Amino acid sequence: MSDKVTMKRSRQRDAIIAFLKTRKDHPTADIVYQEIRNTIPNISLGTVYRNLAQLSERGEILRLPCDGKVDHFDADIRPHYHFICNQCGCVKDIHLPYANMLDQQASEEFDGIITKHSLLFEGLCSDCTQSE
Amino acid sequence: MSDKVTMKRSRQRDAIIAFLKTRKDHPTADIVYQEIRNTIPNISLGTVYRNLAQLSERGEILRLPCDGKVDHFDADIRPHYHFICNQCGCVKDIHLPYANMLDQQASEEFDGIITKHSLLFEGLCSDCTQSE
DNA sequence: GTGTTTGCAAACAATTTGCAGAATT
């Protein structure tokens, strides 16, 4: 849709990317905001949203619409699946190989063009399993 | 979580369910609202949301958080998969058998408990394929 | 009659946007 327009560097964006890369969970925009404020106290929430939107549009990070409410962001852009805990809402990676077969099967019975799929598992994470 | 509490019937709710059952696409709350207004002109949007929430909590309809923005609702509660068009945003059914295998595979490499998954295909619907 | 449902409007949460000034190239 849109070409990759010139991007100037900024302290704020660098910090956002760097932070996302340190995390294996998948922070929300607000968590990113709270964290970055430790380093850049007067960063604004708008800037965080702007950068996350920008970066995910360019494919440099992933936007995960896991729980239908709040988006989560992932610096690991390799195709992989996710899990969301029904109790605490945490989001984790599921390391299964991407199932091309599913796209093929779906294509066979579908009239349009299928380019990919996303797969979200649900249940209880290990922490919540114990405290139940 | 919550027991099925007594439910009194209402003209509005009956209309909402009836409408949803006539549709194979998966209307949003707002579309339901616009439609029902033809029959019940002074129904309020709040009532539509309240009933859709209520019905999906009781498992009488499905809430589909397809596009991360707007929820879609489905009167077909049998487990099945969905497709969302990247162009027009329409949501369609994908009739593949529910893949229990995926839950098993995911469970093997995951520490918590996996109860189910949802699978969303993306691409272009047949209409958008032609107009491209 | 008791308790649920409604319409309305106000409240809310997550996110986006307009703008003037600051920072990057």
Added chain:
DNA sequence: AATTCTGCAAATTGTTTGCAAACAC
């Protein structure tokens, strides 16, 4: 110098909620 980026606050969007009156059982 040109353009992108930021902080701030206001605007938007989708959805939920509080309340008094209306309705169902």
